[in-house]
Amino acid sequence: MSRVLVTGGASGLGAALVAQFVAQGHQVLRTDIGTTFAGDDGPYLRLDVRDPADWDAAVAWCDEHWGGLDILVNNAGIATGGRIDVETLDEWDRVVDINLMGVVRGCRAFTPVFKRQRSGYIVNTASVAGLIHPPMMSSYNTVKAGVVALSETLSHELHPYGVTVSVISPSFFQTNLADSFQGADKAMEPGVRKLVEKSPRTADDIATVVLAGLAKKRFLIIPDRPARVAYLTKRWARPLYDRQMRKVAAKVHQRAEQAHQTHG
Template identity: 75%
Template sequence: MSRVLVTGAASGLGAALVARFVADGHQVLGTDVSEDGPGGTAYRKLDVRSPEDWDAAVAWCEETWGGLDILVNNAGIATGGRIEVETLDEWDRVVDINLMGVVRGCRAFVPLFKRQRAGYIVNTASAAGLVHPPMMSSYNTVKAGVVALSETLSHELGPYGVNVSVVCPSFFRTNLADSIRGADRAMGATARQLIEKSPRTADDIAAAVVAGINKKQHLIIPDRPTRAAYWTKRLARPLYDRQMRRIAARAHEKAERASGAARAAGAETRSPDGR
């Protein structure tokens, strides 16, 4: 039986991971930004942007459990947009949560893992950390950073008996779309559609993730679309590039149609004298 901490545990993949770990007989501490979490396991408020919250979580694990076996850095938000439309404030927000939130979690718990000479870090990235579709520059960038961080730590912490995995799923049905907000509304609508129409559920992804953890896989790719895109990029780069350009062309056409419709709607609301 392992002692497990999961961030972003109140909903989506985090909640599904908590349920899977509990079903497998592990002790689980779920954390999230809300004061109250789902029942059935220990829960505490943890904002991944707060070093103080991370320090308190480490103290709780040491005082309550005498340590920790598995840290799952799962909390994150959805974002994206064309480079000239998405604002720098939006960039700052997603970097602070999706990338630096993982960095803070690793920094907080690595000293404990080193003292234990054992531990496991599981970082949730995305298919966007491995393949980089257009109109998603901020999300691609932070998720690629999580992949790079995870690979770095797998080498750095290996001598201390600490394993590191990085999880890279494609779109799956979850409430992640509710976190989408920003200036590029056309791209946000596209991302929401891809999330909500996916045939995969959070439970499907959680089952594959826990199976990968049990096998100590460093790179956990829990679905077929991500595996196909990943290997196409590695082994058939010209085909991959053509696919990305087709995606960009379709997104450009959709954005242009949306802009045209907005301009037309604005013209219809004007009075005859142009006001």
């Protein structure tokens, strides 16, 4: 039985991971930005991944109640995106602070614990956007690629201490992630919401594959077929991949031109 901390655990993939860890008999500390949580499947701690003091409190909680931690799941994140000349620098700062630096802070907070134990498992939620890079998503692609790079770096850096690292890279699945979209590029949100809401995959589907991958200690966990196809297309059929990405860009350009002409 492992001691597990999950960030962003109140909804979406985080909640699904919590439920499946609990079902397997693990002790789980669910964390999120709310002050309280009404669930009944274990303890809850408020943790804003942007706040180093909250991370210190999480380490202290794990030390006090469990004597350490076995699995850290850096899952909290937000949706963002937009054309490079439309998305604001404040939006860039926000998504970097949450989706990338939130993961960095978590890894920094618990690495001393894992080194002391000479064991541990870091699980970072990225996205297929960390592996392939569609147009109009530069900020999201950038931070998720950073999470993949950080994860690979730590998989080597912390190996001498008995620490395993995995990174999760799903494509769109049914979740409330689109609700966090606050971008200035209003043309992006409907498309993101449609991709999320029309996906046949649920957070539970993704969590099931993720836990199977963790059991095998796979570094890169791509838990759904569309993500795997996109990743393999980029690796082995780059001209096809480039054509697909540029078709997407051309469609957005066309819609933007039509909107400009309509509104004058």
